[in-house]
Amino acid sequence: MLGQAIFESIDVIRRNPRKIVRALTPRGVRTFLEIAGAPHHYDRKSRSPISGPPPHRPRPLFVESPKRIRPEDCYWYHVMNLPRFGPTPGEWDIRENFNAYVGNVPLAGRTVLDVGTASGFLSFSAESAGACEVVSFDIDTGDRQHLLPFKDSLYCRDHAAWAEERTAFFQAWKNAYWVAHRALRSRARALYGDIYRLPPELGTFDVVICCAVLEHLSDPIRAIASIARHAADHLVLGVWIPDLGFQGPIAWFLGEADKPQNDSVFWAYSLPVYRHVLTMLGFEIESTLTADFKFREKPMTRTAIVAKRVSPHPV
Numbered sequence: 145m146l147g148q149a150i151f152e153s154i155d156v157i158r159r160n161p162r163k164i165v166r167a168l169t170p171r172g173v174r175t176f177l178e179i180a181g182a183p184h185h186y187d188r189k190s191r192s193p194i195s196g197p198p199p200h201r202p203r204p205l206f207v208e209s210p211k212r213i214r215p216e217d218c219y220w221y222h223v224m225n226l227p228r229f230g231p232t233p234g235e236w237d238i239r240e241n242f243n244a245y246v247g248n249v250p251l252a253g254r255t256v257l258d259v260g261t262a263s264g265f266l267s268f269s270a271e272s273a274g275a276c277e278v279v280s281f282d283i284d285t286g287d288r289q290h291l292l293p294f295k296d297s298l299y300c301r302d303h304a305a306w307a308e309e310r311t312a313f314f315q316a317w318k319n320a321y322w323v324a325h326r327a328l329r330s331r332a333r334a335l336y337g338d339i340y341r342l343p344p345e346l347g348t349f350d351v352v353i354c355c356a357v358l359e360h361l362s363d364p365i366r367a368i369a370s371i372a373r374h375a376a377d378h379l380v381l382g383v384w385i386p387d388l389g390f391q392g393p394i395a396w397f398l399g400e401a402d403k404p405q406n407d408s409v410f411w412a413y414s415l416p417v418y419r420h421v422l423t424m425l426g427f428e429i430e431s432t433l434t435a436d437f438k439f440r441e442k443p444m445t446r447t448a449i450v451a452k453r454v455s456p457h458p459v
């Protein structure tokens with residue numbers, strides 16, 4: 145078979161000399177090897193063919209920092225002090241009490257995964273607090289998000305159009321992250337994806353922080369289980385815990401049929417729910433810290449649940 149292929153290739157080149165040049169290019173060699181039925185992938189540097197199955201080239205895990213972002217293409221979720229910009233016009237102002245917001249979990253010298261980073265304040269603050277490696281995670285495309293099913297909403301009427309809008313909306317949050325990243329000379333890396341299925345190759349971090357995200361998910365328990373796999377030591381859940389005057393494990397549905405504008409909050413749980421779920425996952429609650437934080441200039445109560453891993457996650 146190889147002999148026949150050599151013969152056919154030489155014949156083709158003899159009849160059309162311009163093909164000699166093409167035959168000497170990597171593509172030409174590939175064509176020749178294809179005829180011969182040989183594998184056709186190449187070492188990039190030496191340009192010589194490699195035998196055996198094609199090398200596996202995994203997609204890069206982390207995203208590249210975009211080159212240019214216009215300020216008008218940013219949505220600032222957090223108020224942040226950026227060199228040269230001054231304070232950003234965000235909704236959440238936790239500049240004064242970041243440590244309380246993350247339950248005073250130790251960060252210096254530790255690796256940190258910030259799940260649901262938005263414009264990145266928690267990631268950048270973790271870096272300032274001495275974290276040795278920070279990875280910021282957020283949603284990749286709008287269609288990953290779920291909303292409450294108000295029948296007249298674009299979400300229900302034309303889901304594809306809504307998803308497109310939503311992707312653009314989240315892009316503006318990401319733009320703000322990258323502007324801040326550059327201004328603060330951050331070394332944090334970012335990846336986007338599905339909170340219910342983070343890539344296993346991301347590995348584990350000393351601390352996983354997930355604040356103000358769970359109430360926006362239709363299945364927060366599945367999300368906790370997903371992110372907990374990446375927490376080697378501490379898992380911090382920043383949540384709102386309603387005072388229901390009852391100590392049992394309660395899930396409180398936050399949707400109200402006459403408030404279509406509040407279509408992105410699903411559940412609030414009592415502390416025992418978190419205790420049960422975290423215990424199932426091999427953690428115990430080390431501490432909780434409840435405090436007021438500034439949201440749109442008004443105080444808003446949040447609780448940081450700091451959970452410590454007490455038994456290893458099965459690989």
Ligand SMILES: C[S@@+](CC[C@H](N)C(=O)[O-])C[C@H]1O[C@@H](n2cnc3c(N)ncnc32)[C@H](O)[C@@H]1O
Nearest residue numbers: 260261262282283288289338339355356357360
């Ligand atoms: C309210 S912000 C919280 C920002 C920050 N963690 C904080 O506490 O200040 C919610 C974040 O969760 C992200 N988010 C919402 N739904 C998500 C999903 N299904 N998967 C991944 N991230 C999601 C949003 O993109 C946004 O960045």
